[in-house]
Amino acid sequence: DQQVKQNSPSLSVQEGRISILNCDYTNSMFDYFLWYKKYPAEGPTFLISISSIKDKNEDGRFTVFLNKSAKHLSLHIVPSQPGDSAVYFCAASAQGAQKLVFGQGTRLTINP
Amino acid sequence: NAGVTQTPKFRVLKTGQSMTLLCAQDMNHEYMYWYRQDPGMGLRLIHYSVGEGTTAKGEVPDGYNVSRLKKQNFLLGLESAAPSQTSVYFCASRGTYSYNEQFFGPGTRLTVL
Numbered sequence: 001d002q003q004v005k006q007n008s009p010s011l012s013v014q015e016g017r018i019s020i021l022n023c024d025y026t027n028s029m030f031d032y033f034l035w036y037k038k039y040p041a042e043g044p045t046f047l048i049s050i051s052s053i054k055d056k057n058e059d060g061r062f063t064v065f066l067n068k069s070a071k072h073l074s075l076h077i078v079p080s081q082p083g084d085s086a087v088y089f090c091a092a093s094a095q096g097a098q099k100l101v102f103g104q105g106t107r108l109t110i111n112p
Numbered sequence: 113n114a115g116v117t118q119t120p121k122f123r124v125l126k127t128g129q130s131m132t133l134l135c136a137q138d139m140n141h142e143y144m145y146w147y148r149q150d151p152g153m154g155l156r157l158i159h160y161s162v163g164e165g166t167t168a169k170g171e172v173p174d175g176y177n178v179s180r181l182k183k184q185n186f187l188l189g190l191e192s193a194a195p196s197q198t199s200v201y202f203c204a205s206r207g208t209y210s211y212n213e214q215f216f217g218p219g220t221r222l223t224v225l
Contacts, residue, residue, distance in 0.1 A: 032211060032212060034212065034213065036216075041219070042219070043116070043202050043216030043217050043218050043219055046213050049211075049213065089154060089155060091155075091212075093212045097212075098160065099145065099212075100212055100214065101157075102147075102156070103154050104152055104153060104154040105154050105155075
């Protein structure tokens with residue numbers, strides 16, 4: 001049972017445009033959500049997070065939106081840059097839980 | 113400050129062989145995790161530890177064992193490797209108050225023939 005789903009395995013965006021990565025979850029107990037970025041041959045690195053008490057969190061070019069009623073979150077990158085080409089993982093955790101549940105990942109490619 | 117390191121970076125095993133993957137962190141983190149990454153499957157939790165001397169099963173623990181004898185180290189063992197264990201293995205750690213922001217090592221690519 002995949003509790004966190006990223007239904008788009010890949011996404012291609014032109015440099016300078018907006019990239020939107022989506023993530024759905026099924027567990028209503030999840031209350032904290034994170035996005036990780038992964039380059040080839042490296043470990044994932046934390047990018048941005050959001051608590052369930054918020055519906056938006058912004059950090060520079062990166063914004064995460066949370067729609068609790070739809071159990072959906074999205075990561076917006078604007079403007080997209082070539083260095084943003086990577087695999088992005090969505091992750092979620094429940095209050096008191098000591099672990100994360102990850103989605104399958106979306107490979108983002110920024111074209112010049 | 114090296115963060116999270118993993119040894120070895122690459123390894124090829126034959127079916128039935130055993131090996132141990134070592135993870136070390138120098139951030140004094142309480143929590144440590146072992147994941148495997150497979151195409152289309154994302155990161156799946158194998159085992160984790162909430163402190164020295166403790167271990168717990170994750171999502172896919174079968175065929176693996178772990179030990180956390182020292183706070184800074186978390187070992188992942190494969191007693192009898194199988195081709196299905198061919199994967200990239202990542203170790204991660206986090207502090208008690210970082211609310212699940214985990215820091216990952218660079219990974220170990222394991223091939224079982």
